[in-house]
Amino acid sequence: EVQLVESAGGLIQPGGSLRVSCAASGFPVSRNYMNWVRQAPGKGLEWVSVIYSGGSTYYADSVKGRFTISRDNSKNTLYLQMNSLRAEDTAVYYCARSYYYDSDDYHSWYFDLWGRGTLVIVSS
């Protein structure tokens, strides 16, 4: 079955660190664009980071320098290392696969597979 399963989140003190993982099955993470998207309680969706199939990584300004996206191809797992956590990082974190297609005359990029999300609470 094609699916994404995030690890459990948790309650972290401000300034702390947490690594969340996302185990993929049914497809290789290494050959896809993989993302983290978060949603603060009662709020909208915010894209956090992407790792391209070639390994390049990009981040939202709100997490740049604090969060690191990575993958372990042998475990077919995506990670998000979160350091220097702040109260405003409290959110459900979703991993999401992107469908991506690019040619001279057509470009498509959308999230076609999502995990169920994991709640990270940053609070003292």
Added chain:
Amino acid sequence: DIQMTQSPSSLSASVGDRVTITCQASQDISTYLNWYQQKPGKAPKVLIHDASNLGAGVPSRFSGGGSGTHFTFTISSLQPEDIATYYCQQYDNLPLTFGPGTKVDIK
């Protein structure tokens, strides 16, 4: 960053009504726009990609249109299972950005 706005922020309509949501981008994004549906406690699901293409398995009552900076999302005949929040999202440039969402419920 490209800013996305949506209107209305919420709406209430009757079963069978035609519902339209608009999304505006802060700059020209061609047709590089997707629409997602999110039901409470669930992950989002893509309904429309590339502004007007129906996602796999998505009912034909959903449709999208527009290009440049102005986009529309329509439910031709609202059904009870369509109660959800709908988000537009651009992919013209990183960072990928979402609109603030439109919450749809049944009158």
